[in-house]
Amino acid sequence: MERLKSQRLMLGLASLGGMVLSYTLLSHSHLLRPEIVPPAREIAVAFSELVVGTRPPPPMEGDVHAGHQMHSSDHVGTLLQQGVTLQGSLAITAARVLFGLAAGVPLGILLGLLMGFSRRADDYLHPIYVLLRSVPPLALITYVMLWLGHSEAHRLIPIVYAVAATMVIPAYHGARDVLGTYVLAARSLGARRWLLIRKVLVPAAGPTVLAGLRYAVAIAWMTAVGSEMLMSENGMGNLIVGGGLWASRTQTKADPAVVIVGIVALATAGWAMDALARAGTARLTRWVR
Amino acid sequence: MLPRNKKNNFFFGPGIRTRTARGLLSLGALAIVYGVAAEIGRGRLPDRIWLGTHYVENVQLLPPYGSLAEEAVFLLQSGILLSSIAVSAGRVLLGFMLGAAFGILLGIATGRATRAEYLADPWVTFFRFTPALALLPLYVLWFGYGEGTKILLVASSVAVVTLLGAHQGVRSVPRVYLDAASALGAGPGLAFRKIVLPAALPHIFASLRIGLGLAWVTIVVAELIDARMPSLGYLLTLAGGYPRVSTMVVGIATIGALVLAFDLFALSVHARATRWMRRTG
Amino acid sequence: MTGPAPRLDAVDVGYTYPGDTPTQALESVNLTVQDSEFVALLGPVGCGKTTLLRILAGFLRPTKGAVRCDGAEVDGPSPQRGYVLQEDAIFPWMTVRENVEFGLLARGMPPAARVEVSSELIRLIGLSRFADAHPKELSAGMSKMVEVARVLAIDPAILLLDEPFGALDAQTRARMQDELARLWERRRKTVLFVTHDAEEALYLADRIVVLSSRPGRVEADIPVELPRPRSLESRFSPAFSALKRRIWETLS
Numbered sequence: 001m002e003r004l005k006s007q008r009l010m011l012g013l014a015s016l017g018g019m020v021l022s023y024t025l026l027s028h029s030h031l032l033r034p035e036i037v038p039p040a041r042e043i044a045v046a047f048s049e050l051v052v053g054t055r056p057p058p059p060m061e062g063d064v065h066a067g068h069q070m071h072s073s074d075h076v077g078t079l080l081q082q083g084v085t086l087q088g089s090l091a092i093t094a095a096r097v098l099f100g101l102a103a104g105v106p107l108g109i110l111l112g113l114l115m116g117f118s119r120r121a122d123d124y125l126h127p128i129y130v131l132l133r134s135v136p137p138l139a140l141i142t143y144v145m146l147w148l149g150h151s152e153a154h155r156l157i158p159i160v161y162a163v164a165a166t167m168v169i170p171a172y173h174g175a176r177d178v179l180g181t182y183v184l185a186a187r188s189l190g191a192r193r194w195l196l197i198r199k200v201l202v203p204a205a206g207p208t209v210l211a212g213l214r215y216a217v218a219i220a221w222m223t224a225v226g227s228e229m230l231m232s233e234n235g236m237g238n239l240i241v242g243g244g245l246w247a248s249r250t251q252t253k254a255d256p257a258v259v260i261v262g263i264v265a266l267a268t269a270g271w272a273m274d275a276l277a278r279a280g281t282a283r284l285t286r287w288v289r
Numbered sequence: 290m291l292p293r294n295k296k297n298n299f300f301f302g303p304g305i306r307t308r309t310a311r312g313l314l315s316l317g318a319l320a321i322v323y324g325v326a327a328e329i330g331r332g333r334l335p336d337r338i339w340l341g342t343h344y345v346e347n348v349q350l351l352p353p354y355g356s357l358a359e360e361a362v363f364l365l366q367s368g369i370l371l372s373s374i375a376v377s378a379g380r381v382l383l384g385f386m387l388g389a390a391f392g393i394l395l396g397i398a399t400g401r402a403t404r405a406e407y408l409a410d411p412w413v414t415f416f417r418f419t420p421a422l423a424l425l426p427l428y429v430l431w432f433g434y435g436e437g438t439k440i441l442l443v444a445s446s447v448a449v450v451t452l453l454g455a456h457q458g459v460r461s462v463p464r465v466y467l468d469a470a471s472a473l474g475a476g477p478g479l480a481f482r483k484i485v486l487p488a489a490l491p492h493i494f495a496s497l498r499i500g501l502g503l504a505w506v507t508i509v510v511a512e513l514i515d516a517r518m519p520s521l522g523y524l525l526t527l528a529g530g531y532p533r534v535s536t537m538v539v540g541i542a543t544i545g546a547l548v549l550a551f552d553l554f555a556l557s558v559h560a561r562a563t564r565w566m567r568r569t570g
Numbered sequence: 571m572t573g574p575a576p577r578l579d580a581v582d583v584g585y586t587y588p589g590d591t592p593t594q595a596l597e598s599v600n601l602t603v604q605d606s607e608f609v610a611l612l613g614p615v616g617c618g619k620t621t622l623l624r625i626l627a628g629f630l631r632p633t634k635g636a637v638r639c640d641g642a643e644v645d646g647p648s649p650q651r652g653y654v655l656q657e658d659a660i661f662p663w664m665t666v667r668e669n670v671e672f673g674l675l676a677r678g679m680p681p682a683a684r685v686e687v688s689s690e691l692i693r694l695i696g697l698s699r700f701a702d703a704h705p706k707e708l709s710a711g712m713s714k715m716v717e718v719a720r721v722l723a724i725d726p727a728i729l730l731l732d733e734p735f736g737a738l739d740a741q742t743r744a745r746m747q748d749e750l751a752r753l754w755e756r757r758r759k760t761v762l763f764v765t766h767d768a769e770e771a772l773y774l775a776d777r778i779v780v781l782s783s784r785p786g787r788v789e790a791d792i793p794v795e796l797p798r799p800r801s802l803e804s805r806f807s808p809a810f811s812a813l814k815r816r817i818w819e820t821l822s
Contacts, residue, residue: 011407019412036431123311128319134549135541136506138513142529143537146348150340222420226510229422240426241514254426263423270418469659469717472627473673473724474649483672487663565663565704 038257046257050086075255093236100159108167116175137162162223170212174205210281327353352535360535377521384443392448396455421446447500454496458489494559575641578603584634595621597785610771613781627653652721656732673724691719711742728760
């Protein structure tokens with residue numbers, strides 16, 4: 001068992017290292033156009049500049065290819081002028097994600113549990129829920145903006161909407177699954193409404209709901225980045241498209257090095273949040289066999 | 290002991306007729322609420338709105354049914370709506386098929402082979418947490434704007450989900466089935482075709498259904514960002530430019546209806562393919 | 571030794587589960603099953619019965635000793651030894667007929683011949699009406715009989731059954747025992763049947779091998795000379811009770 005684990009870790013690390021190494025070799029080999037596949041060094045430079053927030057004075061002029069030097073200075077330079085840093089953008093996006101989860105998760109769970117536990121509520125609400133769920137949250141963004149103007153709210157609403165719509169499903173199924181056996185068992189033990197909900201229904205539906213939570217975290221990141229790409233002057237979505245608004249965004253000359261830095265940062269942040277959610281889930285559902 | 294409140298009980302609940310009636314009732318109520326709100330709102334809701342950079346005038350935030358119907362008829366008769374649907378649905382379908390084929394094949398491969406899984410693991414984890422939308426600028430840089438980028442983006446978001454579904458499906462095939470098959474003399478090939486694949490199928494189908502939903506989310510964003518060709522995203526962008534809310538609402542409703550139709554289709558295929566399962570629904 | 575080689579011959583078989591705390595499941599088991607014999611392997615829960623059966627089926631390699639089947643060393647699962655697992659292993663995505671035909675498909679038998687074999691077996695277990703139904707329509711007992719029929723279809727040298735009726739209620743269990751006995755009267759297969767139920771062992775077997783609790787050893791080898799076919803009367807006969815008493819004494 002131990003050996004298997006360490007073998008797994010070694011192979012995983014080897015695979016990561018191998019990929020990074022082969023990318024470095026390939027991108028420096030002059031086989032591919034650097035404005036399409038940025039050299040690994042350029043990615044590292046973009047990363048460090050975006051973290052530090054300033055650009056060091058150019059070391060030696062002749063050392064750098066004139067073409068993509070200009071290209072990369074475009075995107076990173078613009079961002080730095082606006083005072084954008086990688087960690088700052090990540091924090092803004094993460095804050096939006098967290099807000100979306102904080103508002104959307106309870107909303108979705110409440111609705112899901114209500115529909116799962118009460119057939120009457122299910123009959124009345126399910127058709128409406130199906131209609132609402134079918135509309136991609138980001139398709140609403142233009143309409144929401146008309147109501148609320150250009151503000152933070154219309155970036156947050158699609159995230160809340162997406163998270164809530166996602167959380168309804170596991171809560172609903174969790175509730176339906178426990179209804180049969182556990183509820184009858186608990187009722188026959190004399191449990192009344194509140195005790196039933198607190199001690200039986202919520203803990204029994206818990207694991208399904210928490211499993212759905214991990215999925216909601218991924219949806220929240222996706223929606224947040226999407227809405228930032230569409231209309232926001234900050235956050236990771238803005239960082240990778242390089243500013244601009246609406247259709248004008250299609251004209252920007254984004255630097256692939258910045259985009260790659262952004263993608264890696266987003267993947268890492270998503271992974272970290274998922275690891276937290278998983279750890280929390282494991283603690284809360286220790287009793288699951 | 291029978292529960293006291295028999296009327297509102299899950300096991301002795303009302304029949305399908307009552308349930309359908311309730312559903313229709315609430316949908317009807319929703320429609321009426323909208324109609325009444327649109328009437329009350331007429332002339333009362335603000336019609337001049339600040340959009341961060343400029344004001345827009347003559348906005349009808351809740352267009353009444355009359356103007357919605359008028360708009361729908363116009364969009365249908367001019368052919369814009371149908372060609373938009375065709376373009377967007379075509380992109381979704383093509384991207385979905387490409388992404389699903391790639392994701393399922395890779396997921397099965399990584400689920401089957403232990404070593405390959407270890408090698409692929411960090412990459413699966415990496416792409417799993419990459420919001421597929423973030424790949425858009427990269428694809429634009431690589432392939433420019435156009436069909437290829439949009440289809441590739443849809444394929445990417447579908448591939449991630451189906452890869453995980455197929456991977457987990459293959460991994461979670463109960464040991465007993467494989468043991469029983471090999472005791473009956475099945476070699477690896479037959480065991481794969483007749484045991485692993487069917488047992489993994491529910492997982493794969495569940496991920497396909499999620500992937501189809503994600504495909505629509507992805508294409509809407511891609512079309513909103515690169516709104517040139519006639520497409521549903523283009524329709525929304527155009528409506529946002531004027532702004533013309535009735536166009537917007539018709540566009541949103543069309544997207545919703547398409548997503549719903551695709552989902553119902555996926556659900557019926559899923560149900561059909563997993564009829565053998567002990568628990569249905 | 572005279573006569574042909576025994577169907578199954580386990581010599582000095584021992585098994586220790588590896589791990590942080592190695593567990594010795596089997597100490598040293600010697601077991602011989604002759605052709606057309608119905609042997610029950612009886613022992614308390616956790617005595618290593620299933621471990622022994624998995625070794626005989628070829629899913630586990632013994633850490634000590636060796637197993638021979640029809641004179642050939644056992645080194646891996648083979649349709650020569652039809653193994654019915656303790657768990658539900660009927661393939662739920664296949665119909666009853668597809669389940670029964672699976673081993674024949676693995677052998678590459680043409681469809682027409684497969685149908686012939688499966689129809690006969692499905693009729694024998696009384697499920698002709700359900701031949702094209704999925705297992706979800708069957709009761710737990712009938713699912714298990716399909717698993718037995720599935721193994722019989724490939725005509726193995728010996729049938730290894732691991733507590734097939736363990737999860738059933740008493741009445742269904744008795745009915746399934748009758749079904750199995752009837753099937754055995756027809757086919758006269760060599761059977762090794764694992765159970766923790768002394769009465770089940772007595773009702774079905776020609777011979778009962780009692781295993782001690784962990785680490786498993788052969789505690790007793792008791793021939794059951796009750797007349798066949800057995801029926802409800804056999805279960806209440808004095809000979810039955812006497813044997814049952816003897817087994818109880820061995821077990822405690």
